[in-house]
Amino acid sequence: MFHNLKNNSGFTLIEILASVVLLTVVLSMFLSIFPQMANTNNRTGDNLDAANVGKEVLVKMKKMSYENITSKTNLPIDNTTYTNSTNNIQIKGTYVTNVENYNVEININKTHDVEINSSTTRLRRFSIKILDDQNKNTLTTTYGYLQK
Structure with a gap:
């Protein structure tokens, strides 16, 4: 009554489950991997925005005189x-853009003079730190010189 099937070419249930x-x-x-990539992209975007803001502040600071900075007039923040x-x-202050506000910390070193072509040019080294919203982590730091 039962015929022996000779066609064994299919997959068993165990093989399909495995x-x-x-x-x-x-x-x-x-x-x-995808959520990690999205998180990394967001952090990289934040750091890139912060680097651009740091360079904007750097350009504005270089256009200012040391006397304006020490007298606290026309600061870019x-x-x-x-x-x-x-x-x-x-x-310390806030740099305002069209999109977002950034916490900025500017440190100007008063003691450094730089010698250029055997004459002393009074340059002061300064750093610009762009901080996160909680002022805990530095997103980027940019360095420059001010002429006194």
């Missing part, structure tokens, strides 16, 4: 706090 499990494991590894110590001047 291939589905293996495919699921491989796909889950690939899918876990708003809501400033100004600290003047024996070695440096620290200015």
Whole structure:
């Protein structure tokens, strides 16, 4: 009554289940990469924006005279706090763009002179730090010189 089937060319249920499990494991590894890539892209974008803001502030600071900075006039940042110590001047504030506001910290070293072509040109080194929203992490730091 029962005929012995001789065609054994198909897959068994165990083989199909094993291939589905293996495919699921491989796909889950690939899918876990996408949120990490999005997070990395966001951080890179924030750092790039901060670097551009740092360069904008640098250009504006280089156009200013040292006397304007020490007299606190026409600074490129708003809501400033100004600290003047024996070695440096620290200015903290907010740089406003069309899109976002950035926390900025400018440190001007008062003690450095740079010699150019055997004459002393009074250059003061300064740094511009762009900070995150909580003022905890530095997104970027840009350096420049002010002529006194």
